[in-house]
Amino acid sequence: EYGIxxxxxxxVSYHATPEMEKHHFGQTHPMKPWRLTLTKSLVTAYGMPFAMDNYVTREATYEELNAFHSSDYLDYLSTAAPEDQPRDIENPDKEVKYNLGGSDCPLFHGLYNYCSMSAGCSLDAARKISSNQSDIAIAWGGGLHHAKRYEASGFCYINDIVLAILQLLRTFPRVLYIDIDVHHGDGVEEAFFSTDRVMTVSFHKYHPETFFPGTGALEDNGPKSENNPGAHHAINVPLQDGITDEQYEALFESIIGTINERYRPSAIALQCGADSLAGDRLGRFNLRVQGHGACVRYCKSLGLPMIVFGGGGYTPRNVARAWAYETSIAIGADTRIPETIPDHAPWREHFIHDTLFPTLEQSMNEPRHNRNSDKRLREIVAHVHEQLRFVSH
Ligand code: ZLM
Ligand code: CA
Ligand code: ZN
Structure with a gap:
């Protein structure tokens, strides 16, 4: 319809299942799986499915999840019921076991199916990349970067990204993991801490006292021992409130460009958490849909096989805008899709402003004060370049 x-x-392959999107974390919990339905409806309204291979994903098996997660944890996750959740008004953050049951990682109906579908989506995407059947595989239902081997953390129960990267490592010698979610990608960093076959790079708000998870300082670059192959293979880009598109794009291209030259990855895994957008319920940055999308466009320009994952994103209309726009970048239709959201898009009323690219003023009442000085950003780039002198392939 739009010449797509x-x-x-x-x-390009698109991996999703409507079953995953029906799950609820609870009435006022910020994580809303329904944002995936809104994304798919926008992708469809723009006619993008015609340009992709579309797959309905299956649930990952216990054995597949067990490639990273411990059996004890999986056994508990697969049997825990919402009834096991303590109803303690005085102490709502009280967990049962494995960090489950608090307000961040509640036990909800169908939790295990939800987790295995998210992992199934990312694993299917990884297999399409490994077998060279897709050049870009899209898994908006994945990207749950905080989950640990033996516990849940920050709305994440199963680390689908780690599972997908383990799959990529069967065929590719080196994988570059890039994380533009506003939170630090701690679970993925930790999982590949001791190997030089994966380099992890996270851009995030860093303010240990007040912002989750509190890790990801500039100086944290992997194991300190030079004998450990993972040394220098964790890159952290700590940022402050209010960073703009111009600053973020310059920083992203300088850092990822240099990493690409020095590390020479054979595939890219890109986590596209949309909570780094302006006006996000939990985020603090001033990124517009264009600035967020520019990261996807830059990665695509490197010409490597790539998986793109979802992740955070707590203002559903903006999540749908960003991920629909990034889907159009993947298929190379970003210059052809109209800025005005199609009239026939379902849930059109959710998009208060009818554009794919709201201004900062349209995204929030008052844009956040920018607390990132250009001087500090130059220091960050210099530190990263320094780290990369130790890395060569
Ligand atoms: N309290 N309800 C990002 C994961 C961020 C830990 C402070 C919980 C919330 C948040 C939950 C309805 C990703 C923390 C927060 C209140 C201990 C976080 C339930 C509001 C609500 O209204 C809420 C009762 C809830 C949780 C806010 N939690 C905001 N920030 C972080 C986790 C995940 O985007 O990176 C990837 C998907 N947790 O700050 C507390 C320390 C729990
Ligand atoms: Ca991040
Ligand atoms: Zn996040």
Missing amino acids: VRPKGYT
Whole structure:
């Protein structure tokens, strides 16, 4: 309808299942799986499915989850019921076991199915990349970067990203993991701490006393021992409130460009958490949909096989805008889709402003004060370049 055609010479696959999107974390919990339905409806309204291979994903098996997660944890996760959740008004953050049952990681109906579908989505995407059947595989239902081997953390129960990267490592010698969620990608960093076959890079708000999870300082670059192959293979880009598109894009291209030259990855895993957008319920940055999307465009320009994952994103209309726009970038239709959201898009009334690219003023009452000086950003780039002198392949 908008002249969206299949890209010549390469294949994009879209992995999702409506079943995952029906789950609820609880009435006022910020994580709303329904944002995936809103994303898919926008992608469809723009006619993008015609340009992709579309797969309905399955649930990952216990054995697949067990490639990273401990059996004890999985056994508990698969049997825990919402009834096990303590109803303690005095202490709502009280967990039962494995960090489950508090207000961040509640036990809800169908939790295990939800987790295995998210992992199934990312694993299917990874297999399409490994087998060279897709050049870019999209898994908006994945990106749950905080989950640990033996516990849940920050709305994440199963680390689908770690599972997908483990799959990529069967075929690719080196994988570059990039995380533009506003939170630190701690679970993925920790999982690959001791290997030089994965380099992790997270851009995030860093304010240990007040902002989750409190890790990811500039100086944290992996194991301190030079004998450990993982040394220098964790890159952290700590940022403050209010960073703009211009600053973020310059920082992203300088850092990722240099990493690409020095590390020479054979595949990219990109976590596109949309809580780094302006006006996010939990985020603190001033990024617009264009600035967020520019990261996807830059990664695509490197010409490597790539998985793109979802992640955070707590203002559903903006999550849908960003992920629909990034889907259009993946298929190379970003210059052809109209800025005005199509009239026939379902839930059109959710998009208070009818544009794919709201201004900062449209995204929030008052844009956040920018607390990132250009001088500090130059120091960050210099530190990262210094780290990369130790890395060469
Ligand atoms: N309290 N309800 C990002 C994960 C961020 C830990 C402070 C819980 C919330 C938040 C939950 C309805 C990703 C913390 C927060 C209140 C201990 C966090 C339930 C509001 C609500 O209204 C809420 C009763 C809830 C949780 C806010 N939690 C905001 N920030 C973080 C986790 C995940 O985007 O990176 C990837 C998907 N948790 O700050 C507390 C310390 C729990
Ligand atoms: Ca991040
Ligand atoms: Zn986040």
